[in-house]
Amino acid sequence: MEIKRLHHPFAAEFKTTEPIVLALGFFDGVHRGHQVVIREAAAEAKKRGIKCAVMTFDPHPSMVLSKVKKTVKYLTPLAQKGDEMAKLGVDILYVTRFTSHFSSLLPEEFVQQYISELGAVHVVAGFDYSYGKFGAGKMEQLAEYGNGQFEVTTVGKLSDMNDKVSSTVIRRYLNEGDMEAVTKLLGRPYETKGTVIHGDKRGRTIGFPTANILTDHDLMLPPIGVYATRILVNGVCYESMTSVGYNITFKDEKILSTEVYILDFNDQIYGEEVIIEWHKYFRPELKFNGIEGLVEQLKLDEINTRDFFNGQSKDN
DSSP states (O other): OOEEOOOOSGGEEEEESOOOEESSSSOTTTTTTHHHHHHHHHHHHHHHHHHEEEEEEEEEEEHHHHOOOOOOOOEEEEEEEHHHHTTTTTTTTEEEEEEEEHSSSSSSHHHHOOOOOOGEEEEEEETOOOOOGOOOOOOHHHHHHHSSSEEEEOOOOETTTTOOOOOHHHHHHHHHTTTTHHHHHHSSSSEEEEEOOOOOOGGGGGGGOOOEEETTBBBBOOOOOOEEEEETTTTTEEEEEEEEOOOTTOOOOOEEEEEEEEETTOOOOOOOEEEEEEEEEEEEEOOOHHHHHHHHHHHHHHHHHHHHHHHHHOOO
């Protein structure tokens, strides 16, 4: 998949007469609702024998539009977002820099400069997609602003679990630690990517050596607690249990850590980039009076983790 970065004002070199089908959206999470939009665009492109493109934005619009300092934790960082889109058949990913000047474009200006100039002959987006200054442009007006240069497909609402499938709802379940709901709405397990760094190495002294994972600060983590996870190391996936917390049994530092105990694994992987799949929340972080109580709990966590994945295997 080719990635092209756009910055306002629209650069002449990106203007093209090569036709594309273009899907529009921020697509954080690339969840099941997003997948419907992108698959619709990919199918239309295949039918026409042309390329399928997606336009997304960076950073999150709320970081620019908010009147106060705001940070956004993403469900999918840009690189992962691109990987998921490539799996869905996207040929070109346009990453448009979301700036104050860009956000000031009138809806018709956005359509003419960032849709028509890219050669779109068919545009696909969700029913609630908005664009232009103050989000004033709606899907009902898109074809009109395009002056007949492209056709429009509006994808309706996808609902599950008595709610719209949306990034907002997924964030809510993620903040609650309901990883089964997150998996269902994403259409895949939630993933975080990070690098294995040196920690206190205390785990190896009690029989539970862990990989300490440094995660990007702008990526959402599940809440503090212990989870059944899988970890991808050098292309191989291992069952694991993961703790998110502050190691409160041993110290009072307020540095959040993510530590992964990989089942049936004995290797040094410092410096490796890994991916954690989050499957099941077990319990909150607990403070023990001594190492013995902690070790007993970790043994129980390991049993629960193995039982969880054994149960998954039987279900499959």
